[in-house]
Amino acid sequence: METSVTIKYGKSYDDTWAVFKGTSAEIRANILEFFGMDPATQQGLSLSSVVINATNIAHGKGLIATALGATVVEETATNAEPTKPTSDPWAAASASRESASVATAKADPNAYILGEIEKKTTVQELKKLWAENQSFFSDATVMAAWKAKGKSLQGA
Structure with missing residues (x-):
């Protein structure tokens, strides 16, 4: 059974449209390719859900183009991280510091909090940290550190 799906970049009749025709599987593959969507992130979704995701992409691009006057530049998909200059001692030091903090965060998930x-230098700052980061405070180590810091700030 042939189906037709139209995705518009905006609400106006003059806005760009993308029309896809074929079987559901063909339309799905064409939409994913057309919008540059990662098939793995759309796996398990119905065609209508894929269409909604693609419509959101289209509306976002259309809005950026009309509201901000933006134009599309070359789209490249790469998973490689940009290389850091090795001849620059400041860049090399920064890179090693970043690697150390990433390793620390992996070793201790509570290192950040x-x-x-x-x-924190005041009890008020400490209370605000607690209020904005509730998920961290279910850990006994974090809660103990928070309480100890609060006591030391009150005594200061």
Whole structure:
């Protein structure tokens, strides 16, 4: 059974349209390719859900183009990270520091919040940190560090 799907980049009749015709499988593959969508992120979704995701992409691009006057530049898909200059000692030092902090974060999932607790200089800042980061405070180590910092700030 042949189906037709039209995706518009905006609400106006004059806005760009993309029309896809064929079987559901053909339309799905064509939409994913046309909009540069990663098939893995759309796996398990119905065709109507894929159409909604593609429509959101189209509307976003259309809005950026009309509201901001933007134009599309070359689209390249690469998973490679940009290389950091090795001849620059400042860049090399920065890269090694970044690697160390990533390794620390992987070794201790609470490293970030424990560091933030240590940085606070007032009880009010400490309370705000707690209010904005509730998910971290279910860990006993984090809660103990938070309480200890609060006591030390109250005594200061």
